[in-house]
Amino acid sequence: MENxxxxxxxxxxxxxxxxxxxxxxxxxxxxxxxxxxxxxxxxFVISGQGHEGAQIGAAFALxxxxxxxxxxxxxxxxxxxxxxSPREVMLxxxxxxxxxxxxxxxxxxHFGQKKNRIVTGSSPVTTQVPHAxxxxxxxxxxxxxxxxxxxxxxGSSNQGDFHEGLNxxxxxxxxxxxxxxxxxxxISVPIEKQLPTKSIADRAAGYGMPGYxxxxxxxxEVYRVVKEARERAIKGDGPTLIEALTNRFTPHSSDxxxxxxxxxxxxxxxxxxxxxxxxxxxxxEVGLLDEPKRKEIExxxxxxxxxxxxxxxxxxxxxxxxxxxxxxxx
Numbered sequence: 001m002e003n004x005x006x007x008x009x010x011x012x013x014x015x016x017x018x019x020x021x022x023x024x025x026x027x028x029x030x031x032x033x034x035x036x037x038x039x040x041x042x043x044f045v046i047s048g049q050g051h052e053g054a055q056i057g058a059a060f061a062l063x064x065x066x067x068x069x070x071x072x073x074x075x076x077x078x079x080x081x082x083x084x085s086p087r088e089v090m091l092x093x094x095x096x097x098x099x100x101x102x103x104x105x106x107x108x109x110h111f112g113q114k115k116n117r118i119v120t121g122s123s124p125v126t127t128q129v130p131h132a133x134x135x136x137x138x139x140x141x142x143x144x145x146x147x148x149x150x151x152x153x154x155g156s157s158n159q160g161d162f163h164e165g166l167n168x169x170x171x172x173x174x175x176x177x178x179x180x181x182x183x184x185x186x187i188s189v190p191i192e193k194q195l196p197t198k199s200i201a202d203r204a205a206g207y208g209m210p211g212y213x214x215x216x217x218x219x220x221e222v223y224r225v226v227k228e229a230r231e232r233a234i235k236g237d238g239p240t241l242i243e244a245l246t247n248r249f250t251p252h253s254s255d256x257x258x259x260x261x262x263x264x265x266x267x268x269x270x271x272x273x274x275x276x277x278x279x280x281x282x283x284x285e286v287g288l289l290d291e292p293k294r295k296e297i298e299x300x301x302x303x304x305x306x307x308x309x310x311x312x313x314x315x316x317x318x319x320x321x322x323x324x325x326x327x328x329x330x
Contacts, residue, residue, distance in 0.1 A: 055075055063230075066146045072181075074181065083115070083116035098315055103318055104317060129161050130168070140174055154194060174239055176233065177230065200213075214244050218279075249270060
């Protein structure tokens with residue numbers, strides 16, 4: 001029986017309910033942004049649907065008051081868990097002046113927020129990996145008790161930044177955790193055309209760090225592995241590479257048509273491993289969730305998403321005269 005797995009991991013009943021609620025919130029917010037894009041109201045969406053289990057499991061294993069997050073563009077659930085509000089996410093999607101990531105200057109999903117230690121990313125993939133290593137180097141040099149946590153897709157593990165970041169972190173034994181969210185596709189390129197190895201985790205040995213492959217649809221398993229990695233890092237035992245196997249339920253982005261390279265049956269089968277459904281079943285097993293409670297959560301999250309949408313849609317755009325603000329010294 002899986003009963004009370006979460007308690008054995010040190011998670012309370014309230015913790016796992018909060019995890020579930022954040023997963024549902026991330027999914028409903030993501031789905032709303034797709035609708036807004038198709039209605040011509042927001043320009044671009046890059047989705048995290050199917051990745052919520054890996055992201056929320058990891059977030060709860062970290063110290064969200066001290067650790068630094070260097071996310072990639074699918075990390076909606078992660079940034080929500082670290083403190084970015086649904087309104088703030090929507091402000092970025094609508095490219096409004098109050099957008100905390102860039103004041104409406106960047107594409108959506110380029111998350112950044114100083115107060116929550118979410119370090120801004122950029123469009124070229126994998127640039128966040130060496131940045132995360134830099135934060136970990138700072139932690140070691142300043143003798144500060146935090147780790148940096150960065151995520152990326154498996155396609156990014158073939159970039160030079162991946163090698164340089166992991167090599168430097170391994171050489172200098174830095175407190176950084178690398179988590180690859182392997183959803184089997186680098187945009188349209190399937191995993192078998194990307195890797196000469198059986199998994200991304202196998203690459204860890206070349207950088208002198210442990211590598212773990214986990215089921216990304218199981219937030220409790222991801223929590224366990226990330227928590228152990230954080231404990232290692234804080235003790236001074238260096239970096240860890242984690243490969244979380246996930247499924248991408250949507251096209252790569254709102255500008256992509258995945259029917260050109262994926263069989264619809266494959267996507268249908270992938271949805272059988274929906275982390276929200278799987279985690280919901282676990283919560284039902286342990287007596288923390290039932291149908292009335294599930295419906296109540298869904299309605300509450302719908303209200304939050306409606307509020308975020310209305311707020312962001314009515315918020316002002318940035319003034320044209322502010323286009324160069326924060327770009328050049330004033």
